[in-house]
Amino acid sequence: METSALNRKPAMAISTKNMDGARCIVLTDIVDIAQAAELKQALTEAIGSASRVVIQVSATTSIDITTAQLLWAGVSCSSLGGVEIVVEGPWNRQVEESLLASGITPLLQAMVQSSAGKGADVLVSRN
Amino acid sequence: MSSSAATDQFRQAFREEAREILVDLESALLELGEHCEDMELVGRAFRALHTIKGSGAMFGFDALAAFTHNLENAFDEVRSGRLAVTSELVDLTLAAIDHIREFIAESPQDYSIARNELVTRLLAMTASGCNIHAEKVAPPPLVSKSPPESGSLRFWTIHFAPGPQLMRGGSDPLLLIRELGDLGELTATPSMTSIPPLAELDPERCYISWDFVLRSDASFDTIRDVFIFVEDCCELSIQPQQKSVEVEADRTAAGLEDKRAARGGRRDYDLPDGNSSIRVAATKLDQFVNLVGELVTVQARLSELAVRRDDPDVSAVAEEVDRLASALRETSMNVRMMPIRGTFERFRRLVHDLARDLGKDVELTIEGADTELDKTVIDQLNDPLMHLIRNSMDHGIGMPQDRLAHGKPARANIHLSARYSGASVLISVSDDGRGIDAEAVRARAVERGLISADAQLSDAEIHALLFQPGFSTAKVVTDISGRGVGMDVVRRNVDKLRGSIDISSKTGQGSVVTLRLPLTLAIIDGLLVMVGDAYFVLPLADTLECIELSRAEIDAANGKHLINVRGKVVPYIRLREYFNVAATPPDFEQVMLVDTDDGCCGLVFDRVLGNCQTMIKSLGRVYRHVQAVSGATILGNGTVALILDPHRLVHECIRGIGLRVRGHPSLPEMAEPLQEQACK
Numbered sequence: 001m002e003t004s005a006l007n008r009k010p011a012m013a014i015s016t017k018n019m020d021g022a023r024c025i026v027l028t029d030i031v032d033i034a035q036a037a038e039l040k041q042a043l044t045e046a047i048g049s050a051s052r053v054v055i056q057v058s059a060t061t062s063i064d065i066t067t068a069q070l071l072w073a074g075v076s077c078s079s080l081g082g083v084e085i086v087v088e089g090p091w092n093r094q095v096e097e098s099l100l101a102s103g104i105t106p107l108l109q110a111m112v113q114s115s116a117g118k119g120a121d122v123l124v125s126r127n
Numbered sequence: 128m129s130s131s132a133a134t135d136q137f138r139q140a141f142r143e144e145a146r147e148i149l150v151d152l153e154s155a156l157l158e159l160g161e162h163c164e165d166m167e168l169v170g171r172a173f174r175a176l177h178t179i180k181g182s183g184a185m186f187g188f189d190a191l192a193a194f195t196h197n198l199e200n201a202f203d204e205v206r207s208g209r210l211a212v213t214s215e216l217v218d219l220t221l222a223a224i225d226h227i228r229e230f231i232a233e234s235p236q237d238y239s240i241a242r243n244e245l246v247t248r249l250l251a252m253t254a255s256g257c258n259i260h261a262e263k264v265a266p267p268p269l270v271s272k273s274p275p276e277s278g279s280l281r282f283w284t285i286h287f288a289p290g291p292q293l294m295r296g297g298s299d300p301l302l303l304i305r306e307l308g309d310l311g312e313l314t315a316t317p318s319m320t321s322i323p324p325l326a327e328l329d330p331e332r333c334y335i336s337w338d339f340v341l342r343s344d345a346s347f348d349t350i351r352d353v354f355i356f357v358e359d360c361c362e363l364s365i366q367p368q369q370k371s372v373e374v375e376a377d378r379t380a381a382g383l384e385d386k387r388a389a390r391g392g393r394r395d396y397d398l399p400d401g402n403s404s405i406r407v408a409a410t411k412l413d414q415f416v417n418l419v420g421e422l423v424t425v426q427a428r429l430s431e432l433a434v435r436r437d438d439p440d441v442s443a444v445a446e447e448v449d450r451l452a453s454a455l456r457e458t459s460m461n462v463r464m465m466p467i468r469g470t471f472e473r474f475r476r477l478v479h480d481l482a483r484d485l486g487k488d489v490e491l492t493i494e495g496a497d498t499e500l501d502k503t504v505i506d507q508l509n510d511p512l513m514h515l516i517r518n519s520m521d522h523g524i525g526m527p528q529d530r531l532a533h534g535k536p537a538r539a540n541i542h543l544s545a546r547y548s549g550a551s552v553l554i555s556v557s558d559d560g561r562g563i564d565a566e567a568v569r570a571r572a573v574e575r576g577l578i579s580a581d582a583q584l585s586d587a588e589i590h591a592l593l594f595q596p597g598f599s600t601a602k603v604v605t606d607i608s609g610r611g612v613g614m615d616v617v618r619r620n621v622d623k624l625r626g627s628i629d630i631s632s633k634t635g636q637g638s639v640v641t642l643r644l645p646l647t648l649a650i651i652d653g654l655l656v657m658v659g660d661a662y663f664v665l666p667l668a669d670t671l672e673c674i675e676l677s678r679a680e681i682d683a684a685n686g687k688h689l690i691n692v693r694g695k696v697v698p699y700i701r702l703r704e705y706f707n708v709a710a711t712p713p714d715f716e717q718v719m720l721v722d723t724d725d726g727c728c729g730l731v732f733d734r735v736l737g738n739c740q741t742m743i744k745s746l747g748r749v750y751r752h753v754q755a756v757s758g759a760t761i762l763g764n765g766t767v768a769l770i771l772d773p774h775r776l777v778h779e780c781i782r783g784i785g786l787r788v789r790g791h792p793s794l795p796e797m798a799e800p801l802q803e804q805a806c807k
Contacts, residue, residue, distance in 0.1 A: 070330060
């Protein structure tokens with residue numbers, strides 16, 4: 001039986017590490033409203049402390065709209081502060097389909113490209 | 128909070144929400160019984176059932192969800208035009224609502240046999256209804272179940288903007304969009320302009336809105352059903368496009384616009400959402416109001432202290448605290464105020480069921496349903512109103528043929544209304560039935576030894592007999608009324624609420640029972656007055672004006688308690704005499720004119736001390752018989768002031784006179800001779 005996000009115990013879905021001079025945020029399993037506050041904090045800290053931020057999403061099995069808009073806000077924030085940000089996929093198929101259906105993928109991709117520059121690894125979409 | 132406690136809280140919230148939905152469902156069904164072709168009502172009923180089923184399953188009410196699924200199916204058939212709305216379907220669904228109420232009760236009973244029987248009848252009706260329609264009319268289904276032909280495809284433009292509470296309710300727009308995509312070919316254009324900077328973003332709120340173009344054979348209802356659980360917490364518009372035009376969303380342009388916005392363009396994320404609301408436990412509200420009441424008492428002490436100290440700084444702080452306490456009091460009172468609509472709407476079902484059982488044709492009309500009262504008052508109104516309506520249905524309203532014989536329409540009317548009157552609300556139950564048979568009431572009272580055979584009683588006194596415990600004029604006791612319990616319950620409940628009851632009736636034309644109830648039972652604006660050393664509070668909303676009463680005027684009236692106010696003679700009650708205050712009166716006493724059910728009357732006291740906010744404290748059970756006092760309050764100097772109820776005080780004085788001297792005139796009648804004298 002599926003459990004409501006609000007009822008579910010927060011999982012360890014968000015972790016951070018330093019990687020090749022960049023601050024890396026790793027998202028795993030389900031990242032939704034139950035982790036939204038944690039993700040916001042991780043993004044804020046990463047953008048405030050590093051010149052390059054990598055968000056790894058390949059181990060994510062499900063996200064909701066709060067995660068998508070946090071990524072959007074993070075990318076917007078980094079571009080204003082001169083921080084390079086990369087969303088590193090590939091996305092899980094189900095997640096990718098959701099983002100595509102909602103029309104968010106192209107916008108997010110455009111925003112990341114704008115933030116990271118043409119030479120950056122932009123992996124918003126699958127591979 | 129533990130996981131179990133959180134789950135219990137969600138289940139309780141579901142119960143409360145489901146009960147509200149059931150009231151709306153009942154209303155829709157009863158209206159549907161009158162207008163069986165109204166597809167909007169069918170849709171309303173379907174959505175209510177769908178919501179109860181879906182939410183029920185979400186919160187672990189699996190049996191409820193399974194049971195409601197059958198009803199939902201039936202109404203889906205109605206929506207699709209394969210099943211007609213019949214009185215049997217309406218009655219069956221109403222009976223099912225009772226079972227749903229039992230499912231969500233805190234201690235549900237096992238009615239599985241009755242439920243199974245009901246479901247069997249429902250399934251049989253659905254099957255037979257569908258067959259009949261298939262053979263006879265076969266109207267075009269609103270939703271095609273077969274693969275769509277290219278010609279039946281339409282374009283729909285949909286705007287969807289989630290409100291702040293949508294995510295917290297457990298919904299995710301991404302899932303809704305996927306579901307919408309399952310209906311056809313979907314093009315989504317999100318608007319990110321409302322997403323605030325990361326630092327300001329509330330992570331649990333959705334700021335994105337969407338414009339969709341959907342190419343689908345789905346009906347309006349099917350599309351709307353995608354959003355059924357979030358309708359109340361989002362902006363939603365669904366518009367069909369008449370021409371089959373290909374619309375290509377310009378995502379690049381939208382993206383550029385969003386990027387511009389993200390870099391400092393105009394944002395509208397901080398616009399307030401005026402429609403959002405939260406559900407709060409009544410106990411928390413009670414606690415909140417009690418604390419505000421204590422604050423008001425402390426504030427009164429502070430004001431008193433400021434006056435005594437005569438320190439400008441303390442006075443300034445006291446005034447500021449006074450202003451804030453006043454605003455807080457008003458806000459806390461408003462929070463407790465609820466429209467009476469929910470209570471009124473519940474009686475549609477009662478009237479429907481009783482009319483069917485009694486073989487009468489009765490419609491219930493409602494007026495002033497948005498009138499707001501304190502939640503405590505509303506909670507205690509259900510029983511009195513139920514008894515009044517049952518009495519009207521059983522005794523007041525005749526059979527259709529009798530009504531026709533008396534030149535009345537066969538269909539009777541019961542009218543429920545609510546309106547404000549000063550610090551009170553007047554709630555009336557009226558009917559166009561036979562009216563109260565005063566002779567029958569009188570004869571029964573004589574038979575029971577309540578009055579002597581030669582007693583001369585006014586209409587009001589005869590009507591008052593109806594509230595005697597066990598009093599009934601009914602010759603036969605039915606399961607609806609006749610035991611003489613109902614009106615006694617009405618009187619007791621209204622007494623508990625410090626309200627009053629007025630009955631007026633005309634033989635052959637009908638009756639009106641009016642309940643006057645206080646707007647709130649917690650805190651009031653009052654006028655603090657003194658008699659000797661005793662303090663009293665008059666509710667400000669009942670006061671009209673204050674005038675002086677000199678010793679000479681008292682002497683000139685020859686012992687009559689009457690005063691001339693700009694040519695009009697007004698009776699007055701001296702609180703000194705009523706409460707046996709022994710102190711010597713001043714040369715000039717004060718008369719506060721109050722507006723009561725029995726007319727304008729003066730209350731005489733020594734002096735006015737000023738306005739005060741007052742938290743009403745009960746006097747306790749010992750003094751519950753004291754009608755003229757609605758409670759007490761503690762003043763800033765620590766003394767206790769009695770809060771007067773002018774309506775009851777005046778009424779009790781009139782009644783006291785009436786009991787001693789049969790046929791004594793009412794206050795306006797008492798004033799009449801001197802009124803004429805004053806005019807001369």
